[in-house]
Amino acid sequence: MRIDLAKLRELAGKRGLTLSALLSKAGVSKTAFYHLAHKSSVLPASLRSLADTLAVRPGAFLTETDPDVAKIQRIRALTDRIVAGDPKLDRDNVRLTLLLLEEEPIRRLQRSLTRGRKLHLHR
Numbered sequence: 001m002r003i004d005l006a007k008l009r010e011l012a013g014k015r016g017l018t019l020s021a022l023l024s025k026a027g028v029s030k031t032a033f034y035h036l037a038h039k040s041s042v043l044p045a046s047l048r049s050l051a052d053t054l055a056v057r058p059g060a061f062l063t064e065t066d067p068d069v070a071k072i073q074r075i076r077a078l079t080d081r082i083v084a085g086d087p088k089l090d091r092d093n094v095r096l097t098l099l100l101l102e103e104e105p106i107r108r109l110q111r112s113l114t115r116g117r118k119l120h121l122h123r
Helices: 005-014 019-026 031-036 046-054 067-086 090-103 105-121
Strands: none
Touching: 005 019, 005 046, 019 031, 019 046, 031 046, 067 090
16 A cells, blocks of 8 residues: 555645644655555554644555556445445445446456356256
């Protein structure tokens, strides 16, 4: 995960803080922040301090750089929203349906045909 500088600046701006003022108030040096912003690994204590100063969760200004992890997070969030709208829905079925909808139609058809053939063989 990486810090999304645009989100962090936006959150600081909403609270009337410049990035420098936020760093100063949070007790995070500019050198430490440079490493937070430009490295793929981040220091939890500095993140917590920035988040506490802005009164938000650290996830409010973090972004995922791994596309597979980002996809999983997006599917999970969408699943949560759908299930929240109708708690009788099975969470796993919703998640699997969303994952299938991510695939190209031809790939979905191929998977369905493969499953159908396997089912027919086991009867």
